[in-house]
Amino acid sequence: MCLAVPARIVQITGDDAIVDAMGNQWPVRITLCPGVVCGQLVLIHAGFAIAAIDEERAREIWPLIAEIDEFNEEQTHNYKGNV
Amino acid sequence: MLRRIRLAQLMMDKACRKFGRPIRIMEICGTHTVSIFRNAIRESIPPMLKILSGPGCSVCVTDTGLLEQIFSIAQRKDVILATRGDLLSVPVDSGRQKLMEIPSTIAVTSILEAIELAKIHQNKTVVFAAIGFGICVPGTAVAIEQAQREGVDNFCIISGLKEIVPAMKALLTEKNHQIDAFLCCGNMSAISGYDIYNPIMNEFNVPCLPTGFEPMQLIEGIAEICRQLIEGKASQCYDFAVSLTAEGNKIAQKYTADYFDVVDDYWRGFGKIEKSALRLKDKYDKFDAHKRFGIKRTTTEDVSGCRCGEVICGIIEPRQCDMYGKECTRQNPLGPCMASSEGACRTWQKYSRK
Numbered sequence: 001m002c003l004a005v006p007a008r009i010v011q012i013t014g015d016d017a018i019v020d021a022m023g024n025q026w027p028v029r030i031t032l033c034p035g036v037v038c039g040q041l042v043l044i045h046a047g048f049a050i051a052a053i054d055e056e057r058a059r060e061i062w063p064l065i066a067e068i069d070e071f072n073e074e075q076t077h078n079y080k081g082n083v
Numbered sequence: 084m085l086r087r088i089r090l091a092q093l094m095m096d097k098a099c100r101k102f103g104r105p106i107r108i109m110e111i112c113g114t115h116t117v118s119i120f121r122n123a124i125r126e127s128i129p130p131m132l133k134i135l136s137g138p139g140c141s142v143c144v145t146d147t148g149l150l151e152q153i154f155s156i157a158q159r160k161d162v163i164l165a166t167r168g169d170l171l172s173v174p175v176d177s178g179r180q181k182l183m184e185i186p187s188t189i190a191v192t193s194i195l196e197a198i199e200l201a202k203i204h205q206n207k208t209v210v211f212a213a214i215g216f217g218i219c220v221p222g223t224a225v226a227i228e229q230a231q232r233e234g235v236d237n238f239c240i241i242s243g244l245k246e247i248v249p250a251m252k253a254l255l256t257e258k259n260h261q262i263d264a265f266l267c268c269g270n271m272s273a274i275s276g277y278d279i280y281n282p283i284m285n286e287f288n289v290p291c292l293p294t295g296f297e298p299m300q301l302i303e304g305i306a307e308i309c310r311q312l313i314e315g316k317a318s319q320c321y322d323f324a325v326s327l328t329a330e331g332n333k334i335a336q337k338y339t340a341d342y343f344d345v346v347d348d349y350w351r352g353f354g355k356i357e358k359s360a361l362r363l364k365d366k367y368d369k370f371d372a373h374k375r376f377g378i379k380r381t382t383t384e385d386v387s388g389c390r391c392g393e394v395i396c397g398i399i400e401p402r403q404c405d406m407y408g409k410e411c412t413r414q415n416p417l418g419p420c421m422a423s424s425e426g427a428c429r430t431w432q433k434y435s436r437k
Binding site for chain 1: 112113114167192193194195196216218219225268270271274296332334338
């Protein structure tokens with residue numbers, strides 16, 4: 001089961017982080033990628049961030065990431081609109 | 084995108100013309116198996132290009148002996164077995180029993196959840212069935228580190244962790260093998276680095292190309308394999324998966340090296356493969372279910388008539404097994420390749436129109 005999900009880090013507390021993909025947020029362990037920072041895109045496999053993703057390259061070949069960001073931007077926009 | 088697809092097709096056509104015989108590319112990742120079928124990649128490439136499913140589904144390559152040991156541990160009254168969902172419907176005991184039928188078996192999405200279960204159920208031992216390839220190993224080590232640091236002594240793993248490269252080598256060492264190239268798992272290579280395929284490429288001159296799971300990555304990856312076959316030289320290429328480097332994730336590799344020894348182990352379809360599996364180092368004995376419960380690692384015969392072993396090695400296609408689609412179906416699987424969500428037989432039955 002090698003499927004890994006790309007997600008953005010939104011919060012870091014020690015070795016634990018919260019990541020976000022398409023509005024779904026969940027906790028992961030970042031022990032294997034200690035240099036990551038909030039806002040960075042990482043690959044999540046079975047509860048662990050396993051690699052930071054080079055965004056520029058990822059965008060060229062992984063339309064899914066663009067879709068996720070588009071969705072997030074839409075959500076943010078809608079949220080602001082409601083306020 | 085259409086231009087890229089056209090260029091890829093031209094390269095594939097060129098390779099087919101040059102070889103004048105079927106070109107066999109083996110994928111060695113269960114997630115590739117599913118993606119290739121879901122996106123109809125087989126139908127999108129020239130018929131002379133054959134995609135074989137190899138030993139890429141970790142549940143499928145787990146031999147019956149280890150499955151029975153996991154089952155016997157799950158039956159203990161003092162144990163909660165935590166496992167990823169894929170293992171739940173794999174039959175043992177000639178298809179008569181499945182893990183999902185044992186009430187104390189719990190499906191988890193991560194080994195970290197198993198540790199939390201152990202903290203809650205302190206009167207039981209929580210055993211995590213660690214079945215997987217290299218991508219799963221560093222996380223398992225991190226979990227063992229946590230269990231030790233936090234004194235979670237009622238937690239351990241039963242290890243079916245394996246490395247794919249020794250199996251690739253075993254396939255190519257067979258005298259009459261018909262594998263022209265490997266399509267490798269891009270995500271697993273993110274941990275190991277693409278350098279791990281160098282020994283295979285150097286010794287056998289067989290292209291090993293890591294790709295992601297998106298259709299374009301697969302199409303262009305297959306075209307790159309064709310380019311290398313035309314050129315007659317296997318070479319490193321990492322254009323078709325994200326976040327790949329030559330050396331991979333060094334921290335993850337150190338966790339693996341610190342916590343695990345590389346040992347010989349049994350694989351379904353292969354028998355014993357030298358230095359192909361990972362076992363916890365002696366100093367972490369208490370977290371090793373085999374040692375904790377005094378179980379010796381043995382293997383046993385597969386279900387009679389089940390040809391999963393030959394499917395895994397790319398010797399036959401699922402439909403060549405007499406039980407496929409008859410006694411053995413997605414609703415009533417008899418072999419692991421039909422039971423696992425990434426098994427070749429299950430994927431064939433789910434997506435194949437033929």
